[in-house]
Amino acid sequence: MSRAVAKKKDERNVIKLVRKSNELVEARYKFDIWETRVFTKMLTMVRKSDKDFQTYRIYLKDVIREYGLENNKDAYERLRAGGFKLMRKIVKVIRNTEEGLMELNTPIVVGVENLVNNEPEDAKFIDVSFHPKMKPFLLSLQSHFTIYDVRNILSLPSSYSIRIYELLKQYQTIGRRKFLLKELKEIIGVIEEIDVNGKKKYKDNYPLYGNFKQRVLKKAQRDLKKNTDIFFTFEEIKRGRAVNALIFHIHANTPWLEGLKESTTEPLDELTAKIYQQVKHWVSLDVVKSWVDTYPEAQIKNGVAYTLRQLKAGTDIPNVGGYLQTMVKQENLIDPKDEKRKRALARKQQEQAEEQKKVELDASLKMLYITIQEKETEVIDNILSAHPDAREEAIGLVTTSRFAHYDTSLSLEENMKNPLVLASFRNAIKKLYPSQFEAIDEAYAPRVQALKAELARL
Structure with missing residues (x-):
């Protein structure tokens, strides 16, 4: 049908x-x-x-x-x-x-x-x-x-941009996604399988990374920022001199979302949309909205379900729209036991949703800490390269700290295998060169605080 x-x-x-x-x-x-x-x-x-x-x-x-x-x-x-x-x-x-x-x-x-x-x-x-x-x-x-x-993809002019949107939307709650360059090209169809004289070959439509970056990645970046609820930045991971992988950082596109709220004068909530799909052949959307504004959810659903059962049973109803109106108004169609079960189910679903949200937020926080640690490691490596005395100064602070658990009977390399010693060494570098880490704190501290606050509210 x-x-x-x-x-x-x-x-x-x-x-x-x-x-x-x-x-x-x-x-x-x-x-x-x-x-x-x-x-x-x-x-x-x-x-x-x-x-x-x-x-x-x-x-x-x-x-x-x-x-x-x-x-x-x-x-x-x-x-x-x-x-x-x-x-x-x-x-x-x-x-x-x-x-x-x-x-x-x-x-x-x-x-x-x-x-x-x-x-x-x-x-x-x-x-x-x-x-x-x-x-x-x-x-x-x-x-x-x-x-x-x-609505997020209605204005996207490129199939590549649509595929990239879907791949990043999948990881929005995590906020970050990494692809090998070849893998990404294969998924979105830049590298495609073709038949040449009966043999399977692979064609790369953008073999030069510079062209791929400008015509696919940068274009998708502009398209998503202008037309969707997310936008992204990306890092290039190189092997030697060639780009080997990409890390996408995914962000909520707040200005676009605000604009969507303004342009969508009457967005449909889930209940209205669901009921309207069931009865759209007999009543208008405005009628369904008036039901949702006037009657309890269970009463509306029971009235609609009762009418649909009558139609399925072959009952002759000359004016289905009017019959629906009458049935939806009937309070006595509500089954109290069914309503109680539904409330219990709703509570359970809410609890499950909150638990799932906690899991997602925890994962996002852990991923953020990993990113911060990676950034700090890059800064520490640069400091050690630029300041030959930095390593000895930091080790001096570590060996005199009673919290580092530095064992003088072991070599430096053996001590560094102890996570507490390694953490103390990193903190010593940060203490000696605090200004080098300010940019990382400014970029990531607000996000850490926001995730912790959201977790605390659950």
């Missing part, structure tokens, strides 16, 4: 969530921007509760409105072609199984249909179906998945 998308007053201000398994986020594939837009539209049509894939009817006018493509005269044909080209695309997913690391190569789409008669542009659509092999990565996701508001 096809699933049509209801027309919205302003599609770009409607919250629609994309939910992918982390394995799919990290999969190897390359789409052009039009294929990406069709694929993303399909993702927003998959419901969290779906047990199987549907045939998804995509009205091309909806995609054009969402992405702001009204002035692109070729948009209809490019989107239609993008849907058909998806049938030829293969996704490579690396996943852990009981038998070991497994590589799955699967098509994304198993079928695309459209009418061949000359229908008006605003009625054009394509019917698309996911390949069954995609089920583990899109349906019934309970853990290890990435979720984001599709």
